[in-house]
Amino acid sequence: MVAAARPVPVGSVPSDVVLSSDAQRAYVISPSSNNVTVVDTRSATVIGEPLRAGIFPSALALSPDGSALYVAGGESDDLRAFDTRTHRPIGAPVSIGDAPSGIAISPDGTTVFATGHYSNDVRLVDAQSWRVVGEPIRVGARPSQISMSRDGLRAYVTNSGADSVSVLDVESQRVIGSAIPVGLYPYGVVVSRDGARVLVANQNSDTVSVIDTATAMVMRTIPVGDSPTTIALSPVGDLAYVTNMYADTISVISIETLSVTEVSGTSAQSPRGIALGTLSNVDAGDVSKRPRPGKDAP
Template identity: 35%
Template sequence: MAHSENQALAVAARMRLAALLLAASLLGAVVSEARAGLRVFVTNEKSDDVTVVDAESGTVLKTLAVGKRPRGVTASADGKRVYVANSNSDSLSVIDAAGLVVIATLPAGRDPEGLTFNRDGTLLYVVNENDSAVTVIDVASSRIVKKIEVGTEPETAVASPDGRWVAVSNETSNDIHVIDTAAQAVVKKIPVPKNPRGMRFTADSRRLFVASEQAHVVSIVSMETLSVEKSAPTGGSRPVDIALSRDGKRAWVSHGESGDVRVLDTSTLDVLATIPVGPRAWWTALTPDGSRLYVTVGRAGDIAVIDTAAGKVVARIPAGKLPWGIAVVEVP
């Protein structure tokens, strides 16, 4: 009898263990499914809000009220926070990227527009268009720690992948100011064609691609010589932003007036294809795998989704009034 009871107890114990393992497995699946995943954050400068889209389904998850005339947008490296520059409120809105709530509002200098993090994510560089300056914010304390004078009407800022530089495009002085992040000072002013706006560094940080809106050209800046090594017309009207493929061989250039995205060979700057997207094609963002390019289409009030392999628009997602900036964020 004792032996039989021991067998029964052993069987029951094994069943309980199996149930616990199954429960743990299911819980892990639920947790995995609960991950927010890839989200697209779009600033709408006329409706003073941010449209948040689930990248997988293309569904609008939420519209968040922020400050007045939101423009630039970027995310922390861990994907937990999204920062929005509110140009007419002189502030930044900080969004919890998973919970989709505004958790803080920070001072950001006068007329903030573009913004970028340094390599380790400890500092946020905010371009102040009407102040001809860049405000540097310590992320941990949310305090302004420095103000750096740059050119006239600075538009945006991008950080080099190696962490050495922050480049600032200046629309009216027609130059790029290069900030040495170690010295926190401008070390070079590089003249470029008229009205520079969007920029992208190559993955090796050796070159900087610049779109000059009123000159209708894209330029390549050598970061070794800190000078323009090549400029070429895009064939479109008023280029605004540039996205680079992961292998660095292709550039996608949005055009506000001709309403398209031109695909360029980055070695020659030859135009390989033209993709119509709609009026006021503005800022761009690639998915991490490079398979999709998101473009804000201001006059259409939506976001165009381009399949980069097929070279065509495969979806359109509604946004707010006059969508401007865009960021694709891997949210934990």
């Protein structure tokens, strides 16, 4: 059962959250406050001062070893890195695509992938040299979120303006085949631990599309709550948790049966970001009903 703990005050309009590998730290992005709040999950208290994270930060991700936090500035069009031990910036911000809205890190931690919501592309940044590498990879209209397979061979991008998902071959830095049609305004995306399935949250059709990665086709469409936004896997990968932003609920989906096993209410208003760990479940809520990433509505 999904249980709610006491809320932790963070910045204005929190929209995304990531957990450290030991689940003792949560990093919460607040676009309207232009910062990231660090939370001690054991004591449910804020640690230090918020990290300044560009203009309207829109996405964040941790390096595989947990040493670096990457934050995309949705309206400053840049990527920033912070040392998670000192909370200090690592290098200067790197300019990337127009309105970056999603970040993924290669499993070896060498490359950061960022979607450009208005440039309709994915850009790669070398984590060591801290430079953009290669050419922008063109995807569908209004790409939002991106998720990588555990083996690092494929990346999946939700094209919110095209109602589709693009599949990237990471080694060649090219799109594979045609975009896969899914539901209306796909946003959140996650790859199953075995890489066989990709789950996509369709905000405007209130469903989750399940893509068979072997056939690159939707194998099932699962009804969930109003405006599903973000999807996160449980630590062992057997369950997927979906935030239903306008229903103030979380739908729990079994990866084995591809069915909803539970729908739980949440004390957070308009829950959007979600992350799960063995220590605690952290639900970033208190989000105003501004439904879209970046600068506009679809």
